[in-house]
Amino acid sequence: MFAAYVTITIVGSVFTAIAAGTYLIGHDYPKAQLDMKRLPHSWMPRLGTLLAAGSLGLQAGFAVPVLGNLAAAGLVLYFIGALIAHLRVGSRQLVGWAIFFATSVAALVVNLGHHGPW
Template sequence: MFAAYVTVTILASVFTGIAAVTYLIGHDYPKAQADMKRIPRSWVPWLGMVLAAGSLGLLTGFAVPLLGTLAAAGLVLYFVGALIAHLRVGSRQLVGWAVFFSTVVAALAVNLGYHW
């Protein structure tokens, strides 16, 4: 169980960390996604910071398990919100969302399975 916990947690942290960097450096993709979902572009850096905090929180969970669990749960809620934003505008392009969502759900599951 430990190997699965470490592997999935690191994978989820890398995925969300890379997404956070693209949001924080001002890449065009997050801006286009914000426009498509009719979200103000001023939110993009804030969303990037939430992703970065979640990514770091997952890694912090190796030292403080409760923080890792809370970070994983927060990322699950973040991606539920992303799904709502997609559906609100009628977007059915959910493959990227599904990859991120399943990764953070798996991180939450292995975290709970290993620690609790």
């Protein structure tokens, strides 16, 4: 269980850190996603900051387990919100979302399985 916990947590943290970086540097892909979802570009730094906080929280969970649990739960909620934004505009391009969501759910499951809720 420990190996799965470490591996999934690191993979989830790296995925969300990369996504956060693209939002924070103003890459074209997040801009296109926001346009497709009819959201303002002013949300980019906020969304990037949420992703970065989730990524750092997953890493902090190695030292303070409750932070890892909270970060993983926050990322699951973030990606549920992303799904709602996709469905609101009728987008069926959900492969990227599914990968990030599955990784976040897996991180939450292994964090809770390894440490318990508190």
